[in-house]
Amino acid sequence: MQFQIRLMQQDDAEQLEKIYQRFILNYVGPVARSLKVFRRIARKKDNLRWVALDGQGKIVGYILSTYMKRKRLGRINEIIVDPNYDFETVACPLVDKVYNIFLEKGAAAVHAGSIRNPHYPQIFTKLGFFDVETDGVFMYAITDVAKFLDEITLIIACRLKKMQDWNGWLQISCEEGSRFFRKDSEDVQSFMWTNYDVDCKISLESDILACILLGVVNAQEAWAEGIIKVETTLSKGRVNELLAVLFPKKQFLALDYW
Amino acid sequence: MQYLLREGQEGKDEVKLAQILSECFDPATPRQVRLWLRQAKRHSAGWSRIFVGEVDGEVVSNVSVELKELHLGEGVYVKTGGIGGVCTCSDYRRKGIMTKLLQQCLVYVRNSGVSNSSLYTGLVLPAHRIYQRFGFCDIETWPMYIKVFDFNYVFRTWIRDLNRHLKFSKIARRTLQNWNCSVVFELGDVDVQSFRFGHGRFLRISKPPKSTDMVIATSVETLFRIMWGAIKFEDAIKTEKMQIKKGSDADLQMLKKILIRIWDK
Numbered sequence: 001m002q003f004q005i006r007l008m009q010q011d012d013a014e015q016l017e018k019i020y021q022r023f024i025l026n027y028v029g030p031v032a033r034s035l036k037v038f039r040r041i042a043r044k045k046d047n048l049r050w051v052a053l054d055g056q057g058k059i060v061g062y063i064l065s066t067y068m069k070r071k072r073l074g075r076i077n078e079i080i081v082d083p084n085y086d087f088e089t090v091a092c093p094l095v096d097k098v099y100n101i102f103l104e105k106g107a108a109a110v111h112a113g114s115i116r117n118p119h120y121p122q123i124f125t126k127l128g129f130f131d132v133e134t135d136g137v138f139m140y141a142i143t144d145v146a147k148f149l150d151e152i153t154l155i156i157a158c159r160l161k162k163m164q165d166w167n168g169w170l171q172i173s174c175e176e177g178s179r180f181f182r183k184d185s186e187d188v189q190s191f192m193w194t195n196y197d198v199d200c201k202i203s204l205e206s207d208i209l210a211c212i213l214l215g216v217v218n219a220q221e222a223w224a225e226g227i228i229k230v231e232t233t234l235s236k237g238r239v240n241e242l243l244a245v246l247f248p249k250k251q252f253l254a255l256d257y258w
Numbered sequence: 259m260q261y262l263l264r265e266g267q268e269g270k271d272e273v274k275l276a277q278i279l280s281e282c283f284d285p286a287t288p289r290q291v292r293l294w295l296r297q298a299k300r301h302s303a304g305w306s307r308i309f310v311g312e313v314d315g316e317v318v319s320n321v322s323v324e325l326k327e328l329h330l331g332e333g334v335y336v337k338t339g340g341i342g343g344v345c346t347c348s349d350y351r352r353k354g355i356m357t358k359l360l361q362q363c364l365v366y367v368r369n370s371g372v373s374n375s376s377l378y379t380g381l382v383l384p385a386h387r388i389y390q391r392f393g394f395c396d397i398e399t400w401p402m403y404i405k406v407f408d409f410n411y412v413f414r415t416w417i418r419d420l421n422r423h424l425k426f427s428k429i430a431r432r433t434l435q436n437w438n439c440s441v442v443f444e445l446g447d448v449d450v451q452s453f454r455f456g457h458g459r460f461l462r463i464s465k466p467p468k469s470t471d472m473v474i475a476t477s478v479e480t481l482f483r484i485m486w487g488a489i490k491f492e493d494a495i496k497t498e499k500m501q502i503k504k505g506s507d508a509d510l511q512m513l514k515k516i517l518i519r520i521w522d523k
Contacts, residue, residue, distance in 0.1 A: 024329050029397075032327035032335045071415050072408070108411035113402040124403035130479050135381040135487025136400035140338075140374065141393040143364055147373035151336045158332040207395040210374070213330055214397050250331060252398045257378055258324055258342040 001054070003090060005097050008049040008062060013038040015059040016051075016080075023080045027253035028215050029115075029138075050097050052081075052090050061090040065098045067105055074102035076112035078255055079123075087119045095123055115254040138254055140214060142206040146177035152213065153179060156246060157188040163245045166238065168199035174209050200242060204228040212247045219247035259313065261355055263362055266308030266320070268295050274317040275310070280426035282345035298324050305370065309363055311346070311355040319346040319355045321363045328376065339367035341377040344385055348429030351522065357388055364392060382487050384522055402486060409478055413451045417462045420516065424458065429521040431458065437512050442466045444475040444503075455516075472505035472513065484517050491517065 008016075017038045024030035041049065041064065052061040061081035067074050076098060081090040095112075102110050112124055115138055121131065142148045149172065156172065160183050170181040180191040180198065204212070208227055211217035220243050222228045230239055266275065272288035272295075279286040298306040301324065311319030322343040327335040341363060346356050367375050377394065379386055406412055424430050440454040440463070452463045452470070480499045483489040491514040494500040502510065515521055 025333060028329060028331050030329050032329065072411055073415075103407075108408040108415070109404060109406045111402055111404055113400060115398050115400045120401070120403060124405075127405065129403035129405045130482075132402045132404055132479075132483050132486045133488045134400045134402050135383075136378060137381050137386070138376065138378055138397045138400070139386075139389050139394035140376045140397050141364075141389075141395065142374045143339075143368050143393070144373040147371070148336070151373055152330060152334070155330060155332045155334045158334075207393065210395060211397065216397055254398070256326070258326065258340040 001085075001089065003052040003054060003060065003093055004057075005050055005052055005093055007047060008042050008051050010039075010042050012051055012059060012062075013042045016042060016062055019059060019061065019082050020080055022083055024253070024255075026083055026251070028213065028250045029252045029254050031254075031256040033256075047101055048098060050094055052094055054085075060085050061094060063091070063094040063098055065102075067102065067107070069105075072106060072108035074098070074105070074107040074110040076110070078114075079117070079119075088123060091119065091123055092126075095127070099127060115252070117253060118251055138252075140210045142174075142210055145175045145206050148206075148209075149174060149177040149179045153190045155213075156181060157190055159246050159248070160188045163242060166242070169194070169196055170242070171198040171201040173201060173203040175206055200230065200232040200234055200239065202228060202230055202243075202246075215250040215252045218249060219243040259350075259353055261311055261313045261318075261353075263309060263311050263355075263359055266295070266310045266317075266322075268292065271308075271310060271317050275308075275320055277426065278317070278320055278345050278347050279343065281348060281428065283343075285422055285426060294322075298322065301325075307363075307366060308343075309359050309366075311350075311359050313350060313355075318350040319359055320344070321356070321359045323363050323367060323375075325372070326376070336374065337372045339363075339372045339375040341375055344377070344379075348427065348432075348521070351384075356385070357391075360388065360392060380487060382518070382520060404482055406478055406482075409445065409448045409451070414462055417453055417460045420460045423519065424460070427521065430519075433515060433521045434458070434512070437509075439471040439509055439512070440467050441472040441474065441505075441513060442470045443481065444473065445481070446475075446477050448478050470504065472509050473503035474500060474505070474513075475503055476500040481517075487518060 013035060017035050020033060048065040048067060050063050051059045054060050064078040065076045079091045079094060081087045114120055160181055167184050172179050180194050182189050208217060208222060212219050220240050223230055223243060232239055272291045276286045276288045276291045305325040306323060308322045310317045320343055324340040326338050326340040328338050330336050364375060379389060434455060438456045442450060442452040444450050450466050452466045454461045454463055476499060480494055484491055484494055495502060
């Protein structure tokens with residue numbers, strides 16, 4: 001499929017925001033951005049922000065980059081593609097465009113970084129970039145476990161609904177906090193406390209919970225290694241199934257830095 | 259040593275904050291600091307804060323916190339206290355000021371109803387250990403993709419950046435005080451690049467000197483990987499990705515500090 005590439009325009013902001021919202025649904029870690037942010041992005045007048053359009057003129061992806069004249073350094077900051085399209089197919093012409101602009105400007109070097117877009121290695125190694133695993137790291141801490149469990153209740157409930165052929169009580173216990181879920185054939189309800197017998201109790205430390213939710217630790221492996229504890233009346237296979245549904249492998253991706 | 263912690267004040271602390279930030283990160287001006295302060299406040303509807311540590315009426319330490327919302331799955335966003343700008347003037351490090359500041363910062367985050375905190379740092383920075391003590395865990399490291407077209411210019415920019423850094427960093431100036439050395443990098447296909455340090459300045463030498471104190475043979479990629487912390491300086495030597503043709507151990511240690519720009523012991 002052929003995509004048309006053109007410069008970003010001021011009135012693209014709404015479409016950019018929609019693509020961004022759709023794109024980040026597949027990842028954990030990206031920061032929420034308002035329409036205002038995209039208006040500010042689309043307002044800038046340089047030739048380093050491009051959008052890819054499909055046959056009907058709808059935006060399907062965009063690239064943001066910057067050029068430091070003094071350092072002659074080009075930087076590709078962000079590539080976002082509508083998840084309905086293949087990332088590389090849309091991203092490659094966008095990267096080519098910006099890359100050629102950097103060359104025209106006489107760049108001495110080009111950098112592209114992201115924590116951690118899984119498509120980047122294929123795109124950039126093809127263009128002859130070498131990868132450097134820097135010592136920069138994103139760190140996360142849960143400081144109020146009870147409140148945090150409260151905030152992720154909706155995520156757990158949504159995922160638990162996807163667990164087929166199982167109804168019962170689930171407890172997630174993390175340090176001083178705990179949350180109960182009752183799943184029946186129609187719905188999942190969450191409770192702060194109950195003295196019902198639970199079918200499955202998952203106990204884990206807050207740092208492990210953070211790592212599992214942010215996709216850097218696999219819950220099933222963590223259970224096998226004894227990092228998380230499961231007290232249950234269910235079979236081992238069923239617990240594995242439950243863990244896979246509750247904590248699916250998600251890719252961590254950070255696009256904003258502070 | 260007596261110190262106090264307080265909230266940073268616009269119109270009062272910018273000059274000193276710019277100095278500290280310039281010493282620890284990239285050069286910053288008071289005007290930029292003022293803009294950051296305003297921007298952070300605007301973005302998080304007045305939630306964001308800057309906390310500073312003060313010794314004898316002088317700001318010596320800084321931590322800022324901004325409200326962000328992270329996507330944690332299924333379209334659910336969770337508020338997080340984004341901590342940044344963590345730095346202490348090199349004269350006042352290892353005195354517990356930052357630990358106390360960070361503690362206050364996390365208390366503020368918790369008291370304002372935010373259940374978690376996040377930040378970016380470097381694995382080799384001394385601050386990384388402090389964050390771990392506060393319960394922060396490593397989530398993901400940061401890969402970079404680099405392509406170099408004109409290494410001559412990149413090297414020149416690096417020397418210029420080092421001199422700018424020296425202008426602001428007292429600890430760097432102190433460390434390099436009595437060091438006089440010329441270094442030659444033999445960079446395979448690219449070229450030979452050399453610099454000299456003396457009289458408190460880095461100077462790029464267009465032609466390698468006849469007698470030089472250090473000669474290092476490596477590749478551009480390895481040099482970048484060391485600078486970005488991807489390979490340890492010692493490991494590069496052990497694995498022979500970097501060969502030391504000439505140079506004493508003391509000079510090598512200094513070169514390591516220059517490359518990774520971490521001057522603390």
